[in-house]
Amino acid sequence: MTTPVLELRNVNKSFGPIDVLHDISLTVNAGEVLCLLGDNGAGKSTLIKTLAGVHRPTSGQMLMDGQPVLFERPKDATDRGIATVHQFGGTFPLMTIGRSFFVGMEPTKGWGPFKVFDRKTANEVAVKAVQSFGITRIDDGDRLIGGLSGGERQSLAIARAVHFGARVLILDEPTAALGVKQASHVLRIVLEAKRRGIAVIFITHQVTHAMAVGDHFAVLIRGALAASFKKGERSREEITDLMAGGEALADLGAEIETYMETHDGHPPQPVH
């Protein structure tokens, strides 16, 4: 068996007294798409922010290529080829397309202490990257982000992550603001990234999108991993039910609560 690109072992995350993640153990393999599912507030964004170096786990271990890693800051994760599109923001309304695309990763030209921001390269790369998303209306890297539509901004953020995500690509509800055409393009990007051997973590509330690209599914309920299964192991109805918080989900939630009460706050092993 190959070593997973990313692995979480019993990761917990609390914000002060609020426990958000409980004993999460997950693996993400190269060339595989992991779909992270769950209701609003289940802890999906918190989980991926932990992977992206925004939050540090309260306890538990994170491994990359089998080696324990500790991300003190987002740059530590980015430097290792983990690129994330967060749920909100990601672009800067009053900055130009070229400058926004390269925030924190600015290309420079010149030498020694006289390295200056390479505006031309930045604009060219950024424009090319969004255009490859089918948004050909954008052809001037000096345009301000604030003048773009929500979907165009989102596409720009995704294009940025694809550009910098050498090993792991994390997308938090990337299709939420997108039209049908752009959404299907994002799905194609996900499949292309997977084909190139990149590990993808994909969060969505849309069953069709999840079914279209997911190899592996993980369902979070109230911060605990409630179910983890492979493509084809569950029917579309079952997945929909899990995602929509249907009957099965409610029962499962109650089950987990009772289990945790009697087991020092530890959730049960996820069902496979």
Next chain:
Amino acid sequence: MSFGTFLRKPESGAVLSLVAVALFFVLFAGADLGRFSGAASWVNFAANLGIVALPVGLLMIAGELDISIGAMIPAGSMTVAIVSGHYGMPIAVGILAALALGVVVGLINGILTVRTSVPSLIITLATLVAMQGIVLSASVLLTGNASVALDAPAWAKTLFGTLIGGNYQNIILWWLGFTAIYFVAIHKMPIGNWLFALGGDKDSARNAGIPTDRLTIGLFVLSATSATFVGMCGAILFNSAQVSGGMNYIFNAVVSVVVGGVLLTGGFGSVLGIFIGTLTFAIVSQGIYFTQIDRNWSSLIIGVMLLVAVLMNNAFRKMALSYAPRKKSED
């Protein structure tokens, strides 16, 4: 330069303000241009204000406000005067002490801002008042006086406080130098990109790996130290320091920066804009002496100018956002 490029420049509004003010003075106020252009008063005024306005403007781009400068200017001049004047220590020690005080207060402002969720306006209001108290008490305790004499050696005067051509303070050269350095750093270096990202969306900037806390703290250190620098230069030039004065700088710097096209809520602005805004402010507040207008009206003019400039900057920003060059193929 194309129309779109001009629109997207934060200083475009400031350029128009400057032109409008100049035209107003010349056409309607009977300004004595010959006397005005030869006068040093407004240039000196602009230079002293400008050195403080630049970092205050950068902080505003970052989404923060520093009003403690009002106390840090007299704090800088009193420090060098007490250390080197009253106690007779070498002037270099006094200068370093003044700058070090700026670094310390800047660190306090910055660290409190990033560690707490208290707005920096309130934090620096607290340090403003506290520093006023400290400077006054220390001065009275140590020297028994609210004004201290300082006799700086020639080399220190040459560097920080002398008059060129009989009228022009050499701090003007420092102002131009600082403007050039800030310009390169903010508009040509990656760190400038970080600043705009920080001011535009702090969370996204942090997620993108920008050291937002360190950047914010650094800017507060820069503004407090620039203020003590200006105070220190004044004490060396005028051979004395007073505990009072400096409060006007708060108001003047903020007006200059806003007229210069910096967005009060952060994320937008330019070094050139702050420079031009300072120049415009200096011309209105000092140039009035060269016109037939009674100088009591200058505040009214500044108020009107501020409003017009802000409205104009808003309109420009809106146009810049929606402006996209037309593609030839679609025409």
